[in-house]
Amino acid sequence: MAYAEVFTALADPTRRHIFEALLECPKTVGELAANEVVSRPAVSQHLKVLETAQLVAVEPQGNRRLYSIKSDGLEDLRNYLDRFWSDVLSAYGAEISRRMNNH
Amino acid sequence: MAYAEVFTALADPTRRHIFEALLECPKTVGELAANEVVSRPAVSQHLKVLETAQLVAVEPQGNRRLYSIKSDGLEDLRNYLDRFWSDVLSAYGAEISRRMNNH
DNA sequence: CTCATTGGTAAGGCATGACTTACAGTAAGC
DNA sequence: GCTTACTGTAAGTCATGCCTTACCAATGAG
Numbered sequence A, B: 001m002a003y004a005e006v007f008t009a010l011a012d013p014t015r016r017h018i019f020e021a022l023l024e025c026p027k028t029v030g031e032l033a034a035n036e037v038v039s040r041p042a043v044s045q046h047l048k049v050l051e052t053a054q055l056v057a058v059e060p061q062g063n064r065r066l067y068s069i070k071s072d073g074l075e076d077l078r079n080y081l082d083r084f085w086s087d088v089l090s091a092y093g094a095e096i097s098r099r100m101n102n103h
Numbered sequence C: 001c002t003c004a005t006t007g008g009t010a011a012g013g014c015a016t017g018a019c020t021t022a023c024a025g026t027a028a029g030c
Numbered sequence D: 001g002c003t004t005a006c007t008g009t010a011a012g013t014c015a016t017g018c019c020t021t022a023c024c025a026a027t028g029a030g
Helices: A003-010 A013-024 A029-034 A040-052 A072-102 B003-010 B013-024 B029-034 B040-052 B072-102
Strands: A056-061 A064-069 B056-061 B064-069
Touching: A003 A013, A003 A040, A003 A072, A003 B003, A003 B013, A013 A029, A013 A040, A013 A064, A013 B003, A013 B072, A029 A040, A029 A064, A040 A056, A072 B013, A072 B072, B003 B013, B003 B040, B003 B072, B013 B029, B013 B040, B013 B064, B029 B040, B029 B064, B040 B056
Parallel strands: none
Antiparallel strands: A056 A064, B056 B064
């Protein structure tokens, strides 16, 4: 039921960029910040949002923190869309039959 | 390639509510606004965002404007997620093999 | 023709969010 | 131990977004 946070998290271009960067392989905050235009603290804040949305996970490794993709958030979003998808199709069916009756 | 606008559009709770209301059947602006907490102009502005994201379509009917679901936006989002989904899985595979080598 | 209904747009206020710099804390290297 | 590297948090600034009221255009009803 966390699809709301997922929408919010992925609505931001920078957060999408960070998220997509993590698809390649797990990365530290510094590595992620090196590929972004914004500052490192900004990346930290974005990672916090992504973590709340269950899109990433952290694993402290000594001095550094290794961030990696967590599929839970995407799964929530996918379930939300799947539920909608059937509703959309049935809505189309209802609309079509409605038009066939009216026209 | 409009998934960015779709994320932005569906990140707002009111817009999600409007969008979900349209799943039942096409509705006019007044009907939609009657079921929302915000004012009618606010609903109009939300509908504009949803329309930009290819999530709804309009059909003027005399005095009124009938809004209905348009699946294009959801389809874009779905394609984006599908592409990610395979990447997520392959990323997991890489991560697993990486851990098997290291530990 | 006149008035009411419907709905989009403009302008302004206010809250939220994204970014920055500064600071604090913890682990690593010497 | 002392310094350096890595990262999260706090505080403040600035832009963006959402909402409101006011206004205007177009259609329908009488």
